[in-house]
Amino acid sequence: MSRQPIRFRDIARLTDEPLNPLSADELMPLPALSDVPELTPPRPRWLENYDLSLDGFSDFDIPMPKTPEERERLVRGFLTGLEKLLDPETNWTFAKLFRLSLDYCMRCQTCSEACHVYLGSGRQEIYRPTYRSEILRRIYQRYFTPAGKLIGPLIGADVEVNFKTVWRLLELSYRCNICRRCAQVCPAGIDNALIAREIRKLFSQELGIAPTELLRKGTRQHLQAGSSTGMNPAAFRNSVEFLEEIIEEKTGRKITIPVDKKGADILLIHNAGEFISWPENPAAFAILFDAAGINWTLSSDLLGYDVVNYAVWFDDVELARIALQHVEVARRLGVKKIVVGECGHAHKALCVIADRVLPGDHSVSERPRESCLPLLWDIVRSGAIRFDPSRNDFPVTLHDSCNVVRLMGIVQPQREIVRAVCSQPLREMAPHGVHNYCCGGGSGFAIMDTLNFSQWRNAVSARMKVKQILDAFGDVLDPGIRKYVIAACSNCKGTLREAINYYDLWEQHGIWYGGLVELMVNAMADLPGPYITWNEEM
Amino acid sequence: MALHWFAIIFAWASVVIFFAVAVYRVVKISSMPLGLRWEVYPIPHEARDRREYGGSYMEDVDWPKKHERRSFWAEVVEFLAPEAIEIGTEIVTMKKVRGHNRYGIWAFSTLLHWGIYLFVLWALLLIVQSLTRSALLAAVAGPLLVVACAVGLVGAAGLIVRRATTPDLARYTAPIDYFNLAFLAAIFVSGLISWAGDPALAGHRAYMSAALTFQPTAVSGAVLATFLLFWAFVVYMPFSKLLHYVIKYFLYHQGLWDDAFKTKGSAADRQVIRQLGYRVKWQAPHIAAGKTWLEEAQMISPEGEKK
Numbered sequence: 001m002s003r004q005p006i007r008f009r010d011i012a013r014l015t016d017e018p019l020n021p022l023s024a025d026e027l028m029p030l031p032a033l034s035d036v037p038e039l040t041p042p043r044p045r046w047l048e049n050y051d052l053s054l055d056g057f058s059d060f061d062i063p064m065p066k067t068p069e070e071r072e073r074l075v076r077g078f079l080t081g082l083e084k085l086l087d088p089e090t091n092w093t094f095a096k097l098f099r100l101s102l103d104y105c106m107r108c109q110t111c112s113e114a115c116h117v118y119l120g121s122g123r124q125e126i127y128r129p130t131y132r133s134e135i136l137r138r139i140y141q142r143y144f145t146p147a148g149k150l151i152g153p154l155i156g157a158d159v160e161v162n163f164k165t166v167w168r169l170l171e172l173s174y175r176c177n178i179c180r181r182c183a184q185v186c187p188a189g190i191d192n193a194l195i196a197r198e199i200r201k202l203f204s205q206e207l208g209i210a211p212t213e214l215l216r217k218g219t220r221q222h223l224q225a226g227s228s229t230g231m232n233p234a235a236f237r238n239s240v241e242f243l244e245e246i247i248e249e250k251t252g253r254k255i256t257i258p259v260d261k262k263g264a265d266i267l268l269i270h271n272a273g274e275f276i277s278w279p280e281n282p283a284a285f286a287i288l289f290d291a292a293g294i295n296w297t298l299s300s301d302l303l304g305y306d307v308v309n310y311a312v313w314f315d316d317v318e319l320a321r322i323a324l325q326h327v328e329v330a331r332r333l334g335v336k337k338i339v340v341g342e343c344g345h346a347h348k349a350l351c352v353i354a355d356r357v358l359p360g361d362h363s364v365s366e367r368p369r370e371s372c373l374p375l376l377w378d379i380v381r382s383g384a385i386r387f388d389p390s391r392n393d394f395p396v397t398l399h400d401s402c403n404v405v406r407l408m409g410i411v412q413p414q415r416e417i418v419r420a421v422c423s424q425p426l427r428e429m430a431p432h433g434v435h436n437y438c439c440g441g442g443s444g445f446a447i448m449d450t451l452n453f454s455q456w457r458n459a460v461s462a463r464m465k466v467k468q469i470l471d472a473f474g475d476v477l478d479p480g481i482r483k484y485v486i487a488a489c490s491n492c493k494g495t496l497r498e499a500i501n502y503y504d505l506w507e508q509h510g511i512w513y514g515g516l517v518e519l520m521v522n523a524m525a526d527l528p529g530p531y532i533t534w535n536e537e538m
Numbered sequence: 539m540a541l542h543w544f545a546i547i548f549a550w551a552s553v554v555i556f557f558a559v560a561v562y563r564v565v566k567i568s569s570m571p572l573g574l575r576w577e578v579y580p581i582p583h584e585a586r587d588r589r590e591y592g593g594s595y596m597e598d599v600d601w602p603k604k605h606e607r608r609s610f611w612a613e614v615v616e617f618l619a620p621e622a623i624e625i626g627t628e629i630v631t632m633k634k635v636r637g638h639n640r641y642g643i644w645a646f647s648t649l650l651h652w653g654i655y656l657f658v659l660w661a662l663l664l665i666v667q668s669l670t671r672s673a674l675l676a677a678v679a680g681p682l683l684v685v686a687c688a689v690g691l692v693g694a695a696g697l698i699v700r701r702a703t704t705p706d707l708a709r710y711t712a713p714i715d716y717f718n719l720a721f722l723a724a725i726f727v728s729g730l731i732s733w734a735g736d737p738a739l740a741g742h743r744a745y746m747s748a749a750l751t752f753q754p755t756a757v758s759g760a761v762l763a764t765f766l767l768f769w770a771f772v773v774y775m776p777f778s779k780l781l782h783y784v785i786k787y788f789l790y791h792q793g794l795w796d797d798a799f800k801t802k803g804s805a806a807d808r809q810v811i812r813q814l815g816y817r818v819k820w821q822a823p824h825i826a827a828g829k830t831w832l833e834e835a836q837m838i839s840p841e842g843e844k845k
Contacts, residue, residue, distance in 0.1 A: 005705060080821075090819045092571035097793045100567070104782045104789070107710040108647070110639040125709075134710060156712030184578050187634040188782050189789030194576065208822035220824060223838045316574075317818065317825050320835035337600075351596065355800050356574045357835065359811045365801035368602040378599050409579040409594025409797075434579045434592030 006125050009158050011135050012165040016047070018056040019126065019168065022456075026122040028463055032470050032477055033503060039459055042452055050451065053164065054171040055126060059211045059453035064167065071163040074207070078166045079143060081206030082136075085198055086144060093316045093357075097191055098198050102137050105130065105190045111182035116437040117175060120463035127460070129182040129192040132172040135159055136195060170209065173199035174453075177442035177461055178313060179402040184435070197443075200314035210314050213447045218310040219318040223325070227272040227306035236305045239275040240298065243283045250280075251527050257286050260333065261297035267335040268296055268372070269326065271343035271490035272306035273447075278493065280533065281342060284517035288376070291524070292384040297335065304329035307340050308490075309349035313443040316357075323354030327362045327369070337368035339375055342515050344401030344489035345442075347371050347408060371404065373488065376517065377413035380420045388525040392422040394482050396519070397429055397472040399465065399496070400436035401489035409434070414488055414516055421523035429468040437464045439487070441495025457495070458502040466499050469511060479510040482534055488516040506535045542754035545762055549749045552769035559776035560784060567788050571816075572809045577797045582620040584797075589620070594797065602799065621791060629783065641704050646696030650719075653690015653726060660686050661768065664739075668747040680739050683729055691726035694719045718780060725767045732760035 010019060024039045042052050052058045065071045084090040085098060111129045112118055118127045125131060134156075141148035141157035148157035159165065176196035183191040204210040211218075222228040231239070240257050247255050258264065268289070274281045289296050299305055303325040311318035330338050340347050351369045361367065379385060398418060404410050411433050418426045429436065439446075440462030448454070473483050487493045496513040505511040512535050522531040580592035588594060595601050608616065628634060632651065636644040660682045667675035698719045701711040732742065741761040748755040775781060800806045814832040821827050826840035 005709065007709070077821075084819060088570045089816050092813050092816055093574045094576070096567065096570040096573050097576060097789065099570075100785055100789050100793075104779045104785045106779070106782060107707075107715065108635060108639060108643060109641060109706060109710065110635050112706075113638050113640055125706075130710065154712070154717075155714045180578050183794060185634050185638045187628055187632060189786050189794055191576075191789075191793065205820035205822050205825060208824065215824070220839070317820065317831075317834055320831065321837065324835050337602075352575050352577070352799075354574075356572065356806070356810050357814070357831075359807055359814060359832075360802055363800050363802040363804075363807055364602050365799070368600070370599065370601065371596060374597055374599045406579055406592070407577070408596050409581065409584065409588070409592055410597050411579075411591050411593045413597055 008135055008138055008156075009160065011168050012160045012162050013053075014162065014164055016051070016053050018053055020055045020124055022055055022057070022121070022124070022460070024459065026124070027459060028120050028122050028467070030463065030467055030470065030503070032474070033508065035504065035508075037459070037502060039455065040452075046451055051164075051167050051171075052451075054168045055124075055175075055456070057452050057456040058171060059174060059213075059448045059450045060170070060209075061212070061450050062209065065163055074163050074166055075161055077207045078169075078202070079161060081202035082140065083144065084206065085202050086140070091198075094194065094198060094201075097194055101133070101190045101192070101195055102140055104188060105133065105137070105192075106188055107134070108187070111186050111190075111192060114181040114185045116179070116181070116440070116464035117177065117461050120440075121460050126172065127175055129176065132169065132176070132199065133192045133195040135165075135169060135172070136199060139165070169199060170203050172196075173203070174211065174445075174448075175461075177402075177438040177440065177445060179438035179442050180406060181402075181435075181437070184406065197313065201316060204315040205317060211444060211448050212450055214310045214314060214444045215318075218444075218447075219315065219322060222303065222306060222308065222310070223318070223321055226302035226304075228308050228310060229272045229276055229306065231272050231275065231306070233300045233302065233305075236272070236275070236300050239279070240300075243275070243279055243286060246279055246283045247287055250283075250529075250531055251287060251521075253287065253290075255286055255290050258297040259300050263334045264295050264297040265336045266294060266296040266339050266375075267299055267304075267330050267333055267337070268339050268341060269299065269304065269307035269329075269346075270341035271308050271346060273308070273490050273494070274341065274343075275305075278490070278515065280518055280531070281515045284515070284521040284531065285341060285372070287521050287524070288379060288385065288517060292379045292382070294379075296339075297333065299329050299333060301329045301332065304333075307343055307346040307350065309346055309354070310444060312345055312349040312353055319349065319354065320357040323350060323358060324362070326350055327358055327367050330367055331361075337370060339370055339372050341372055342488040342490060342517065344403035344492060347401075347410075348403040352408060371408070371410050373404070373410055373413040373417075373516075376520065377416050380417055380520070386525040387421045387520070387523040389421055389423040389523055391523045391525075391530065392484075392519055393424065394484055395424055395427060395473055395476050396422050396484045396486060397427040397469060398432070399429070399439060399469075399485055399487045399489075399492055400432055400434075401487070401492050402436065402438050402442055404489065405436060406434045414486075417516060417520065418486065421520050427472045429472050437468060439465045439489075439492040439495040440499070441491050446491035446494040446498075454498065458499055462495055462499040462502075465496075466503055466505070469505070470509070473509065473511065477509045479506075479508060481510055483509070483511045484519065484532070485511060485513040486516050486519060487513055539754060541762070542748070542756060545745065545766060546749045546752060546754055548766065548769050552772040556772045556776055560781065563776060563781065564784065567785070571813050572806060573792075575796060575799075576793060578794045581795045581797055582624040583617045583795065621795060625786060625790060641700065641707055643697060643700050643707075646693045646700060648693070649689045650693025650697060650722065653686050653688075653693050654722070656682060656686030657690060657725070657729070657768070664742060664746045665750065668743060668750055676739070676743065679742070680733065680737055683733050683739065683742075687726040687729035687733070691723055691730070694723035694726065698723070714778075718778065721767075721771060721774070725764070725771060728760065728764040728767050732758070732764045735760050 138159040
């Protein structure tokens with residue numbers, strides 16, 4: 001059935017029907033899967049209470065404004081926020097790139113083919129990287145430029161702002177992983193992912209609207225309780241004891257994990273989600289650092305045990321607050337540097353983006369912040385630990401976290417490590433490195449599971465990654481052969497866990513996932529047995 | 539004669555307006571605050587071995603301690619030159635469009651851009667010829683104009699057709715975009731007509747001399763139309779997004795390729811400190827509007843915020 005093409009002004013359509021309903025048979029085909037899940041319709045109760053009028057999916061369990069006054073307030077707040085986004089001083093953090101990206105896009109659509117969401121959806125118009133940008137551009141021109149006010153239709157300034165426009169634009173800003181592959185291929189240097197982020201920022205910083213998992217249970221909880229997981233310092237200390245038990249149980253080694261050690265060379269900060277979901281990951285770090293004789297510590301200070309900074313996806317004020325707390329923890333401990341564990345967005349937030357909100361003594365030159373990956377490669381090549389690659393004698397592929405690779409240029413250390421600790425050649429995905437595709441969980445999607453959003457993530461945004469994994473293991477898909485997808489990033493791991501479950505990749509093809517340090521410890525020659533736990537053993 | 543005077547004054551005025559507006563825009567953009575780092579790899583000014591695969595200095599342990607201040611010439615040779623080569627290659631070959639655009643616009647777009655480059659080159663050549671009276675340049679000018687206009691016209695017409703007939707492009711093409719292409723096509727058509735009526739370009743050269751010496755001279759309507767359209771385009775360009783070739787510098791150099799980390803006491807550090815003194819004007823409940831960014835960043839929650 002052919003569909004009516006979507007026009008930009010349709011975004012303002014005053015109906016509750018989805019602008020672009022999705023059906024599974026329109027999505028990008030996946031190879032080698034006998035049973036691809038159907039999309040289930042939203043529950044009637046959700047449709048009564050919430051707005052799913054973009055594509056039938058949402059993460060926002062926020063009741064829609066009912067009265068004309070409430071709707072007017074939403075529209076007014078949106079336009080006020082947009083004005084602030086455009087103001088160089090109010091939005092000093094990103095106004096320059098944002099304005100230039102709005103003003104100078106040539107609308108050539110070169111970026112579309114770079115977007116895994118657009119391709120994964122079977123090229124649905126609303127997921128094109130330029131679609132949401134064009135909507136915002138037309139609103140900006142219509143309401144804020146003289147040309148738009150005078151000759152609006154001639155320059156395409158034809159999108160009306162009503163409460164439906166505002167809400168659908170909010171949803172649209174959460175249909176982009178902000179992986180920035182589109183910016184990488186734009187001949188003019190336009191950054192459509194940044195535009196998506198700035199729309200999110202407008203909603204968060206002006207209207208207080210953001211996914212619950214990112215703001216209320218994310219950055220707010222992080223700042224107030226110490227961790228976005230809700231883990232307080234006492235619970236963290238219990239987790240450390242649990243890690244020590246895991247280490248003893250799995251390796252026979254009794255290791256005392258250093259906590260709050262003043263003056264250590266390294267303060268290692270993990271994504272606190274690791275302690276809860278993948279404790280073998282921070283345990284593996286402890287085993288490696290202990291074996292390599294590194295002078296390191298964890299911190300039990302508020303925020304000192306959770307390196308996430310969800311605000312990097314949607315809120316500059318919260319970004320600055322969290323980053324400041326992280327470096328303050330390092331200052332109080334008097335450590336020489338912070339090393340970020342296997343968490344992609346935290347790498348980018350703390351090592352790169354927050355650099356220009358942390359002045360003076362908090363500059364990276366005074367208080368260094370680095371990735372764990374070069375350090376891990378240093379450990380391998382130092383010879384301090386003996387690795388036996390034959391212990392990792394199974395097919396492996398490497399998922400590149402966008403934040404670590406495309407957005408920080410850390411490409412080779414992880415590959416060198418894999419070559420050193422695995423006996424089979426690394427199966428590179430196509431494409432890989434800085435041209436990789438996002439896992440589909442980037443920019444918060446990995447942890448967003450309100451209403452039916454996780455179904456959209458599994459079906460659409462994670463689809464390209466699933467295809468890449470299946471292609472990488474194309475000649476060894478027999479479920480009897482265990483295969484390992486390396487993801488040195490908590491959110492990528494979370495997304496892969498869900499996608500493997502959704503597409504039944506373990507049962508159908510023996511595909512499992514895990515971090516890089518687990519693979520390293522698995523290859524340590526002087527440990528009694530394997531360290532990696534495969535799905536069937538859990 | 540009034541028209542010929544107008545053609546001379548318009549020529550000078552258009553150049554003055556172009557530079558005035560373009561410089562104003564550049565200054566305005568340059569004076570915007572220093573934004574947060576937001577780079578995307580590969581970055582052309584990275585070390586050669588890393589540039590190949592998109593690597594960065596952050597692949598090293600202790601990279602903040604290894605930073606070396608570059609000399610001015612090292613900055614030019616190791617930093618700006620690779621960026622200029624990368625941007626220049628894109629301008630000349632449009633390799634990203636070729637590699638990633640599925641709508642068949644690469645050939646037309648490249649032809650259009652080359653038509654513009656050659657037309658501008660032709661205009662400059664005509665100026666030099668008028669000043670030097672070089673017979674060689676006079677001989678080259680005619681073929682150059684034909685090639686520039688033919689190439690540019692095919693490109694502009696092809697893009698108009700592509701944009702109008704490809705639904706995925708048509709949706710995103712506003713009337714102003716067609717106008718821009720038609721404007722360029724009109725210059726190229728006019729150039730070809732003027733050449734057909736005067737293959738030796740005697741009228742074109744006479745006009746250029748007249749414009750340079752402020753001595754109006756009668757030229758054909760076709761020659762006059764070619765120049766008036768061209769100067770009109772020169773005036774129009776900085777007011778439109780056609781200035782993207784200048785803006786590209788900011789988007790790349792100060793955006794996608796800006797990987798400079800901040801050191802204590804540096805100019806960037808001082809600028810950041812100034813910017814942290816800006817007042818936060820956002821109104822969401824978790825923000826205390828009216829505080830400075832520095833005060834805001836040190837706050838866990840504003841007073842009275844609902845939890």
